[in-house]
Amino acid sequence: xxxxxxxxxxxxxxxLIEALLAKGHSxxxxxxxxxxxFIASLxxxxxxxxxxxxxxxxxxxVLENIKPDWIFHLASFAFVGESFQxxxxxxxxxxxxxxxxxxxxxEIVPQAKxxxxxxxxxxxxxxxxxLPMSESHPFRPINPYSVSKLxxxxxxYAYAVSYKLNIIRVxxxxxxxxxxxxxxAVSAFAKQIAMIEKGKQAELHVGDLSGIRDFTDVKDxxxxxxxxxxxxxxxDVYNVGTGVGISMTxxxxxxxxxxxxxxxxxxxxxxxxxxxxxEIVADNRKIRELGWNPTIPLEHTLQRVLEYWRNI
Amino acid sequence: xxxxxxxxxxxxxxxLIEALLAKGHSxxxxxxxxxxxFIASLxxxxxxxxxxxxxxxxxxxVLENIKPDWIFHLASFAFVGESFQxxxxxxxxxxxxxxxxxxxxxEIVPQAKxxxxxxxxxxxxxxxxxLPMSESHPFRPINPYSVSKLxxxxxxYAYAVSYKLNIIRVxxxxxxxxxxxxxxAVSAFAKQIAMIEKGKQAELHVGDLSGIRDFTDVKDxxxxxxxxxxxxxxxDVYNVGTGVGISMTxxxxxxxxxxxxxxxxxxxxxxxxxxxxxEIVADNRKIRELGWNPTIPLEHTLQRVLEYWRNI
Numbered sequence: 001x002x003x004x005x006x007x008x009x010x011x012x013x014x015x016l017i018e019a020l021l022a023k024g025h026s027x028x029x030x031x032x033x034x035x036x037x038f039i040a041s042l043x044x045x046x047x048x049x050x051x052x053x054x055x056x057x058x059x060x061x062v063l064e065n066i067k068p069d070w071i072f073h074l075a076s077f078a079f080v081g082e083s084f085q086x087x088x089x090x091x092x093x094x095x096x097x098x099x100x101x102x103x104x105x106x107e108i109v110p111q112a113k114x115x116x117x118x119x120x121x122x123x124x125x126x127x128x129x130x131l132p133m134s135e136s137h138p139f140r141p142i143n144p145y146s147v148s149k150l151x152x153x154x155x156x157y158a159y160a161v162s163y164k165l166n167i168i169r170v171x172x173x174x175x176x177x178x179x180x181x182x183x184x185a186v187s188a189f190a191k192q193i194a195m196i197e198k199g200k201q202a203e204l205h206v207g208d209l210s211g212i213r214d215f216t217d218v219k220d221x222x223x224x225x226x227x228x229x230x231x232x233x234x235x236d237v238y239n240v241g242t243g244v245g246i247s248m249t250x251x252x253x254x255x256x257x258x259x260x261x262x263x264x265x266x267x268x269x270x271x272x273x274x275x276x277x278x279e280i281v282a283d284n285r286k287i288r289e290l291g292w293n294p295t296i297p298l299e300h301t302l303q304r305v306l307e308y309w310r311n312i
Numbered sequence: 313x314x315x316x317x318x319x320x321x322x323x324x325x326x327x328l329i330e331a332l333l334a335k336g337h338s339x340x341x342x343x344x345x346x347x348x349x350f351i352a353s354l355x356x357x358x359x360x361x362x363x364x365x366x367x368x369x370x371x372x373x374v375l376e377n378i379k380p381d382w383i384f385h386l387a388s389f390a391f392v393g394e395s396f397q398x399x400x401x402x403x404x405x406x407x408x409x410x411x412x413x414x415x416x417x418x419e420i421v422p423q424a425k426x427x428x429x430x431x432x433x434x435x436x437x438x439x440x441x442x443l444p445m446s447e448s449h450p451f452r453p454i455n456p457y458s459v460s461k462l463x464x465x466x467x468x469y470a471y472a473v474s475y476k477l478n479i480i481r482v483x484x485x486x487x488x489x490x491x492x493x494x495x496x497a498v499s500a501f502a503k504q505i506a507m508i509e510k511g512k513q514a515e516l517h518v519g520d521l522s523g524i525r526d527f528t529d530v531k532d533x534x535x536x537x538x539x540x541x542x543x544x545x546x547x548d549v550y551n552v553g554t555g556v557g558i559s560m561t562x563x564x565x566x567x568x569x570x571x572x573x574x575x576x577x578x579x580x581x582x583x584x585x586x587x588x589x590x591e592i593v594a595d596n597r598k599i600r601e602l603g604w605n606p607t608i609p610l611e612h613t614l615q616r617v618l619e620y621w622r623n624i
Contacts, residue, residue, distance in 0.1 A: 084474070086623040088411040091463070092404050099400040099456075125473065138448060142470050144411075151403070158454050161437065162396070162586040274474040 004068035005030045006053060006101065007075030011180045012117075012172075014038045016072060016222040022224065036181060050303050054096035056103065063108040070229050071114040073101050074154065079183050080143065084274065087144030094148040095155070102159040105167075113166045115229055118153035120144035120173040120227065120241065121296050132214075132245075135171070135237050142275050145220040153237075157216070160235050167233040170225065173241030173282045176301055177218030177307035185248060186215070186305060189255050194309035197261045204256070204263050207271030209248040212279040214241040217296035224292045231290045241282025242294045256301055316380035317342045319367060319387030323492045324429075324484075326350045328384060328534040335360065335538065336609065341378050343387065350491060366408035375420040382541050384424040385413050388464065390457065390496050395588065399456030406460040407467070412469040417479075425478045428587055430465035432485040432526070432553065432592050435459035438533045442582040444557075445525075446595040447549050449484070454587050466551075472547050480544040482537065485553030485594045488613055489530030490620035497560060498527070498617060501567050506621035516568070516575050519583030524591040526553040529608035536604045543602045553594025554606045567614055 003020060007013040008030025018040050020028050030039055030051045039048060051058045053075050077093050105114060118227070122141035123133045141147045153169055160167040180187045185207070195201035216224075224240040232238060256263045284292075315332060319325040320342025329351050332340050342351055351360060363370045364463045365387050389405050417426060435445045436452035453459045465481055472479040497519070499537070500576045507513035536552040542549060568575045596604075 016549065088408065091407050095403055096400065136450065139451065139466060140469065141466050142474050144467065144470065145469055147463055147466045150466055151459055154451060154459045154462055156455050161456050181553055251370065295358065
């Protein structure tokens, strides 16, 4: 059984590679864009493929060479914060790589089981009575990044129904862990605390903390991805999140409470977005029915993330 | 009051220009991409702007020069039939021009009232009990064209809520009339019948005729657009369609019945798509509440379309 993970050098990708190897999968290939970093310690050199996934010909070659049975398609450009400024580039790149994978699937490996990664950000704003967010929550995306994830999701749907491809779609809610970019809030907090502890930074800068989010440990998240590949229904879509909302203020308090230093928190106007979503919490009944449960308490994850930034 | 119509040289655009002038609006500008054709007989030369709307700088200049109060943003690349083959190009162009308009709105004319055109194709497949399609029908688009319209729609939503722009979105169902491209079924039928009548073609070639569609006369459609600009709620989205479904077989029979020649109908495999939507019918309660009603019977529209192709 051959497995291809796109975006393997990314945050979730690297944890997925670890989990697949730990489960005994030996023939695991990963695509990286630029330097592979962490996964170079996990995969043999000939199983790491440096490729720009927006390049259709290159993607064809990868699929022809590997002929994967499973494809975890994690690659995507992220960075919600910059999303209006670089919105168009983001959208075009995210759709470009999606077309490469879907066209490659259709032409070269139409039998491959494929997991396509969307985002809870596709749902966006909620009205009264719509929380927690089920898979049929209306789409009200509030920035180009969210629109790009929605368009990727819907394009995968279109290919799946039109060409009868074996595609499962997943909409992960926030997930956190070591190796996540400090463009994301929890990593940004932990990194700054580590810097303050080392005396390299005076204050902790934050954006809007009023939002409520649903945080899953990345290790639980990638187990959901593997479970979906094993047991998910082709053509279907699944939320993955704990189902428990927590305010960003509380997450910050927990992290600050773990700090060895006195941390002064300062609101930074430049970190504010035009609009923030008040609450994003998963209705996770569908993935729970397949047997998934979050296993790692938030405090353990936060402690690990803080340790990661202390040691970097 | 200054009005800008993008895609003015297109099918709906040219009818909208006619309707706006007939209603007494005198300061109407239209963008054209390439030769303006029909609207050159309606608008003064300095009110027709030849511009590629994917060019952000050019769009900025247009908005700075005109400073429109109303913008009917009709421009979009269409051709559903080719949509998988040219899917990526279509999506990138449709998103490129959408970013140009939305960024231009945000930066230059944030007060302008703007109508953004989506499509009933965004809804796509229906399940039992979901017809007719209301504005909250789930999105199940089946081809890249439909995904491009959904992404345009959602991007407009994101800009509207994030930057408090005065945007109304509309999702027109099928509309037909003179000057529509023969890439679309009704024009294709009428054009072929006219050719058969002139002895220039032997048989009428058709694709899948099993689908049920909701056909509005383009003249009724553009009246809905103007009504939405006058009375629609900023931030809201409206379906426009008659609410009456008719099978493509019946549409073809009506057209063939109007022919002066004996018409032999032949199924053409090359006109079949990977998947067709069985039924697309509008729930039009929202637009009716604003006072819109379709006024032109389908038979009159079909007769006009046939006459158009006879005289071309």
